[in-house]
Amino acid sequence: MKMLMKGTEAIAEAAIRAGCRLYFGYPITPQSELTEYMAKRMPEVKGTFLQSESEVATVNMLYGAACTGRKVMTSTSSPGFSLMQEGISYMAGAELPAVFINVMRGGPGLGDIQPSQSDYFQSTKGGGHGDYRMIVLAPHTLQEAASMMNEAFELAFKYRMLVTVLVDGMIGQMMEPVELPEWTKPEEFAEPNWALTGANGRKPRKVTSFDLDPYELEKMNLRYQETYKKVAQNEVKYEEFKIEDAEITVVAYGTTARIVKTVVDYARKSGIKVGLFRPITLWPFPYDRLSEISKNVKNILTVEMSYGQMLEDVKLAVLGKSDVHFYGRSAGVVPTPVEILDAIKKIVR
Secondary structure (H helix, E strand, C coil): CEEEEEHHHHHHHHHHHCCCCEEEECCCCCCHHHHHHHHHHHHHCCCEEEECCCHHHHHHHHHHHHCCCCCEEEEEEHHHHHHCHHHHHHHHHCCCCEEEEEEEECCCCCCCCCECCCCHHHHHCCCCCCCCCCEEECCCCHHHHHHHHHHHHHHHHHHCCEEEEEEEHHHHHCEEEEECCCCCCHHHCCCCCCCCCCCCCCCCCCCCCCCCCHHHHHHHHHHHHHHHHHHHHHCCCEEEECCCCCCEEEECCHHHHHHHHHHHHHHHHCCCCEEEEEECEEECCCHHHHHHHHCCCCEEEEEECCCCHHHHHHHHHHCCCCEEEEEECCCCCCCCHHHHHHHHHHHHC
């Protein structure tokens, strides 16, 4: 059965159904409804909701809770995500699974509360210090966002990594019919063998993100890199939309990809063969598949609600096999189908 829901609320309910019972957060527009929803629902499912005094406190609460091996989550928006970066680096170093929801808004600085995609660098390249990665998922509809929550927790625990679900303010605030996922059975979730749950009857366990011996710390870093290689080999996801005969391929993600799908249909009615390549995992980025596509098209257009952040990964994938073009808006301005179609027409002239 489908329900008409706001994006933030659909994500929250889907996370609860995926087994999340520990949520820590601090309100910030345009994701405050997610925190509010969790405040209401967590007591109803015998979970714990705690509003912290800041995003810095939130991420450290998340750190402590994640050490117990439970499914934990927080949500925030761009300035709040920035404040969490130190704790994120520590959690990555401690190999702790957790899910972050970042509902992006305009920036830099305080910016505004309108939709943006300008946290791409921060999310995919590592906003904190050290050689670490986060798995970054980018849904383009509310249904996909809700369906993605169970996968986000599964990936976090499979690889003992942090997972970010990266959406923009439009997905967070819009309403659509959503079919919520089935409930995860708690008994099917086994306690991880690294979790700190008390050492009565067993040897103590340790969760740490550092070693004072640089050679031992390097070994830890090498272990992380081996994990990241496995993720890059096994977890790349993308969508292809009408690219079989495309003469121009547009690369876009999230809300922008949703708009581009409309543009593809408009362009084809005008006789321009356009297709869409939509990365679903922003990290790991689908370099190999985009590289293959670029062999068969002369032009690739990257469209973002930022000024060329994903563009860098597109260029790395293409490596000169196609001409790469760019169209972007920023600061909360959402590109219109007409604007994107005009950008396509300029390429084919």
